[in-house]
Amino acid sequence: MRVGIMGAGGIAVKMANTLKEMTEASCYAIVSRSIEKAEEFKEAYGFQKAYGSYEEMVQDEKVDLIYIATPHSEHFENAKLCILNKKPVLCEKSFMVNKKQAEEIVALARQEKVFMAEAIWTRYMPSRKLIDNAIGAGKIGEVISITANLGYDVQHKPRIMDPKLAGGALLDVGIYPLTFASMILGDAIEEIISTCTKADTGIDAANAMILKYPEGKMAILHSSILEATEQYGIVHGTKGYLIAKNINNVDVIEIYNPERELVEEILAPEQISGYEYEVLAAKKAIEEGKTECEEAPLDQSVYMMAVMDEMRKQWGIKYPFE
Missing domain, CATH: 3.40.50.720 (NAD(P)-binding Rossmann-like Domain)
Incomplete structure (x- = not known):
């Protein structure tokens, strides 16, 4: 091709x-x-x-x-x-x-x-199925909540800071914690609570997001262009928890029991770049x-844009061309 x-x-x-x-x-x-x-x-x-x-x-x-x-x-x-x-x-x-x-x-x-x-890319990677399989096999019990974050110190990059180019943490890195939550808890979000720290240019430089799902399930997410974070996605269940390290290109998945003891480590396959x-x-x-691709249906992409629209509405952020 x-x-x-x-x-x-x-x-x-x-x-x-x-x-x-x-x-x-x-x-x-x-x-x-x-x-x-x-x-x-x-x-x-x-x-x-x-x-x-x-x-x-x-x-x-x-x-x-x-x-x-x-x-x-x-x-x-x-x-x-x-x-x-x-x-x-x-x-x-x-x-x-x-x-x-x-x-x-x-x-x-x-x-x-x-x-x-x-x-x-995270919707297409083998690590997605590895996580799904671990959860589906009941290794951490029923999923109750998720925490995830992705942060880099990239505030020096002009594109990231420019509202005319739709810059900011949310569209650039926040999409990854949001996608991680979506891949595990689905898209039936009942409530969104969020806030952000704004840069001098008016874009969001860091944000915190709480998503509430049916049956009381929750995702607590964070993204930033101000600092490097550990970049973990953690899925908490009734029988333990799962840590997906490097959530925008998962390389290791760790399974822990309720006593916080590591019981299994799953490595993602070798790749060119992902x-x-x-x-x-x-x-x-x-x-x-x-x-369209079954791994990333277009309706899902539209839904994620709607979620981020709601967050920017809560923050009072509009791009100049909107």
Whole structure:
């Protein structure tokens, strides 16, 4: 499968390095608003084509899948361009900026019968099934609550701090604790209580989120761009608890009994980067004639945008273009 990448920033580099190691997909085209940057990227990572115009790349008949690696603020227009040109889309998280954009782009993809999926890699990884299997086997009993966090000190990055690019902790890193909770407790959230610390630019620099589910189950979540955290996802049950270390790319799963004794350690399989799983899922779906991935249904992506909309509403945060 020949992959084209929109945007030539850091996340595009990670995807390019992943594609280089895959036999099922290849680096085919790179596009940047700067043709010079695109040419440099092409030479550095072994792409066949470099474009200085997004419109040019979507018209290349050889492109089988386009991976959108641009800032959040650009996802809607980039995805729309791909869909209208019948190009399958794998769009980096967060899916869009808000629920309205997500609903519109999903409706367009379904109308045009074009494949689309959110590149929220944790939904595609083997570790997801390992966690599901451990819980399903009753190793920690009935799940009662979840705690999860993800934090990095990345406040020095201009994109993260810029409201015009939909910056902030929530869309960039908060989506991971939210997704962790979603994968285990589902999406029937009954109540959301949240707060944030704002940066001088007006974006959320850190946030705390409490989600209440049916039967009194809860998720207590945190994300930040101010500090590095231990990045654990912890699932508490009636017979013990499970720790998923490094929740945005789980490498180790530990099972503890109620006495806080480690009883089992489960290692995630070796990987290229973790990005390969979303590419493989997209390839499989496209080859089967499907327009979305079963691992990350589009309705779920829309729902997660609605959840984050509610949180930003509670914080009084709107992006300038909304």
